[in-house]
Amino acid sequence: MIRALFAGLAALLLAGPVLAEVKVQQVTSPGGFHAWLVEEHALPFTALEIRFRGGTSLDRPGKRGETRLMAALIEEGAGDLDAQAFAEAREALAAEFSFDAWDDALSVSARFLTENRDASVALLKSALTQTRFDQDALDRVRGQVISIIQQDAKSPNRIATQEFDRLAFGDHPYGSSRNGTVETVSDLTREDMFEAQDRIMARDRMVIAAVGDITASELGTLLDSLLGPLPEMGAIIPPPAEFQLQPGISVIDYASPQSVVLFGQQGIKREDPDFFAAFVLDQIVGGQGFASRLMEEVREKRGLTYGIGTYLAPMDLAETWQGSFASANEKVAEAIAVVRDEWAKVAVEGVSEAELAAAKTYLTGSYPLRFDGNGPIADILAGMQLDGLPVDYLVNRNAYVEAVTAQDVKRVAARLMDAGALRFVVVGQPQGLQATE
Amino acid sequence: MAFNLRWATLALALAFPAHADEVTTFQLSNGLDIVVIEDHRAPVVVQMVWYRAGAADEARGVSGVAHFLEHLMFKGTEKLAPGEFSKTVEANGGSDNAFTSWDYTAYYQRVAADRLALMMEMEADRMRNLLLSEDDWRTEREVIIEERNQRTDSDPSALFSEQRRAAQYLNHPYGTPVIGWRHEMEALTRQNALDWYRKYYAPNNATLVVAGDVQPEAVRAMAETYYGPLAPSPEIVERDRVKEPPQLAERRLSYSDPRVSQPVLLRTYLAPERDAGAQEKAAALTMLAALLGGSSQTSVLGRKLLFETKEAIQVGAFYDGTSLDDTTFGFYVVPAEGVTLAQAETALDDTIASFLETGVDAAQFARIKAQIHADQIYARDDTEGLARQYGEALTTGLTVKDVQDWPATLDAVTEADVLAAAREVLDRRHAVTGWLMRDGQEETMQ
Structure with a gap:
């Protein structure tokens, strides 16, 4: 009786009326895998989300791009099946698998029907634990990656991102494109792929979330079978990145009617006691929707852009506060001046009670709206675990937002926002704008 | 992939x-x-x-x-x-x-x-x-x-x-x-x-x-x-737009731009759309797009150009039948390094011709049908997506019944239907072929 072996399921959580349906069970499988589960039997399928910490930051020196190329190859042949036979098997089951890697994590996202769950999971298991990394698949996908790298080199948005990251993080993996360069990717070998896989896909850095038509005991059995063969330990995650961004304006010449602008400064850690105040502040300055200060000043009042937004990026090894927009070359200098002015103004004055109230009702009201499907819920639960948040965060999160006062916002604005520290990276042919170096 | x-x-x-x-x-x-x-x-x-x-x-x-x-x-x-x-x-x-x-x-x-x-x-x-x-x-x-x-x-x-x-x-x-x-x-x-x-x-x-x-x-x-108190407008009439005349001559265009890093071949054919009570041809074209270019690994074009000849790094076929008037059926090919757009176009045309000769692979057809069955389940997980489908259909001349009949219409498509639709639509006299090129590395279009 597998059911009897379960270590005990956490209490059901009720997060107010709106989250009443998201009942998270904390499951420990007989083999020791921990997972968060939401049973939802209305539709006969399950969404499964597995993430491994470390992401592309685990790329070895000189092998930039190895984690992403490896992730792209997971479904390009496994066990007895070459890339085409694997795809045929997956399509016949109508299962969907996707693999991605970014700075801090590698993700495995799957959804499969209840009617053929065992066969789907067996196929996914072969992909995760018996990846072939055939030379012809490696060469084929490498060609696609190199094409993307070459396209990035001519994309104003990507040029701006890469320059911003380089200025902020230098030689740390955060400072360069996770796709690697044409040179590094060209040199990657099959052996590198096996090595890159072992460095990240290990039991010591994994989080798991499942949502759908599956019980706790069924999930336990599934996880033991699927993940049992993974190695115990992966590679050491690199140390925090030094934040090196200097104030000023960079201009990269690019022939286009419009300039793309990325701007930012240092951000705030997820664990910081002021994080929620900063989160509310960001919403007011440049967050979601049409109501932010910057949307009002740059788009609505002056028509200088189609859209402008900011976000806090508390990553595992560094934290930034960034924003972006695009403006016609003849207008971009004015738009940058407006952004600077608003940044300086909020740092000194804080925000109004009305702005604070509107941001809080938006943030608290929109939170439950995210939980609207098996896939999205699995995604949120996996993200929470990566951030080290407890299950009861689901219940308490809105209270953390509610607790932020105008005084908190003012204090955090004064502490964090520094118009003089902002760096603007401009890609285009801006008129009347002087680069600082 | x-x-x-x-x-x-x-x-x-x-x-x-x-x-x-x-x-x-x-x-x-x-x-x-x-x-x-x-x-x-x-x-x-x-x-x-x-x-x-x-x-x-x-x-x-x-x-x-x-x-x-x-x-x-x-x-x-x-x-x-x-x-x-x-x-x-x-x-x-x-x-x-x-x-x-x-x-x-x-x-x-x-x-x-x-x-x-x-x-x-x-x-x-x-x-x-x-x-x-x-x-x-x-x-x-x-x-x-x-x-x-x-x-x-x-x-x-x-x-x-x-x-x-x-x-x-x-x-x-x-x-x-x-x-x-x-x-x-x-x-x-x-x-x-x-x-x-x-x-x-x-x-x-x-x-x-x-x-x-x-x-x-x-x-x-x-x-x-x-909404009840709002007055209707007497000006609203059934939309009846100008019609596209029959296309008699193939159209070709080439465009180069310094911002292009990756040349692309694009081909689109004028094609019929879904009509109320008559969605069969659109269903056959939807299946045709899936067969020819739906999956990189298992589609006809993927197998040929990505795996066998390695002349391309990306291929695909696309068709969206939800349209009030005539729509398009299309292909794109991103050639591999060293392969010209002219070669890529020949490879595309040869692959289409050979498909029309050899017909539909029964196993591939069955796999696509299995995915259609599963997508009806997966789609119900996305209510906003469902709302968009109804809204789009009802503003492009379809009815609620057409929307609800669509999966069964797709399921009823036969291999013969697909080939008949392909022969009707995939005629270069009804197509536009475009070459997107790097500035300074233009090829001459024949």
Whole structure:
């Protein structure tokens, strides 16, 4: 009786009326895998989300791009099946698998029907634990990656991102494109792929979330079978990145009617006691929707852009506060001046009670709206675990937002926002704008 | 294959409806059509209002006015100040936006289910009571020009697509970009926008879709309260646009731009769309696109050009039959390093010819049918997606029954149907072939 072996399921959580349906069970499988589960039997399928910490930051020196190329190859042949036979098997089951890697994590996202769950999971298991990394698949996908790298080199948005990251993080993996360069990717070998896989896909850095038509005991059995063969330990995650961004304006010449602008400064850690105040502040300055200060000043009042937004990026090894927009070359200098002015103004004055109230009702009201499907819920639960948040965060999160006062916002604005520290990276042919170096 | 080249965002659309028993439809006496899709898993609702008016309904010379008005719909009424609509949605924890296509313009809000009445009150208000101040419309015209800068003029593949469409349609307005031609956008006026608004924005030219944690009877009562009093417009008539003449001669275009890093071959054929009560040919073309270019690993083009000859690094086929008038069926090929566009085009044509000779692979056909079956389940996990399917269908000449019949129509397609549709549509005399090239590395088109 597998059911009897379960270590005990956490209490059901009720997060107010709106989250009443998201009942998270904390499951420990007989083999020791921990997972968060939401049973939802209305539709006969399950969404499964597995993430491994470390992401592309685990790329070895000189092998930039190895984690992403490896992730792209997971479904390009496994066990007895070459890339085409694997795809045929997956399509016949109508299962969907996707693999991605970014700075801090590698993700495995799957959804499969209840009617053929065992066969789907067996196929996914072969992909995760018996990846072939055939030379012809490696060469084929490498060609696609190199094409993307070459396209990035001519994309104003990507040029701006890469320059911003380089200025902020230098030689740390955060400072360069996770796709690697044409040179590094060209040199990657099959052996590198096996090595890159072992460095990240290990039991010591994994989080798991499942949502759908599956019980706790069924999930336990599934996880033991699927993940049992993974190695115990992966590679050491690199140390925090030094934040090196200097104030000023960079201009990269690019022939286009419009300039793309990325701007930012240092951000705030997820664990910081002021994080929620900063989160509310960001919403007011440049967050979601049409109501932010910057949307009002740059788009609505002056028509200088189609859209402008900011976000806090508390990553595992560094934290930034960034924003972006695009403006016609003849207008971009004015738009940058407006952004600077608003940044300086909020740092000194804080925000109004009305702005604070509107941001809080938006943030608290929109939170439950995210939980609207098996896939999205699995995604949120996996993200929470990566951030080290407890299950009861689901219940308490809105209270953390509610607790932020105008005084908190003012204090955090004064502490964090520094118009003089902002760096603007401009890609285009801006008129009347002087680069600082 | 987890990497998608940017070019490959042209998606293959296999759209699936909700189960019939979760969908309720009715009409108010002023002509407003209403579709309610129930999904009680989460206390969320999406309200969408779809107008049967899009860029292809614009008069000549005012291209972009449908989209311009879409922006101006957020500028207020007697009851709401400019910008207050979105601010109110956001202050209620919701999100809102709008989109314009050739056949429709749609507005939506996603909110907690208990805020639906407020959303209806505001959406009904702006259906008939829009106000436009002098300052607001001028600033917003700058915003849409920045939008064109961002979406089109900064992106050579978008410019290329715009040129390709213009070449595809000699007479039909599908050849004009939704965002508008720049010189016409710059001349748009408040009066242009108001003329458009008064002509098309009325309950008898709209479909309301409400999807989520709602009861149909409650939606009906609420809709009667807010939309019910709105007067219908006597000007609304069935859309009957100019027809595209038969295409007799192949059209070819080439475009080079210093911002292109990756040459691309694009081919589109004029193709029939889904029609009410007659979706069979569109279903066969949807299956054809899946067979020829749906999967990198297992499609006919993927097997041949990515695996066997390695002449390409990306290939695909696309067809979207949800369109009021004639649509297109297309292919794209991203050639491998050292392969010319001329070689890529020959490879594409040879592969199509050989498919027409050898016919459909039965195992591949069965796998696609299995995915169609599964997608009906997966689609029900995305209520907002379902709402979009109904809204799009009902503003492109289809009925609720057509939407609900679609999976069965796809399932009934035979191998012979696919081949017949392929022979009819894949004729280069009815096609536009485009080459997107790097500046300074142009090939001569034959």
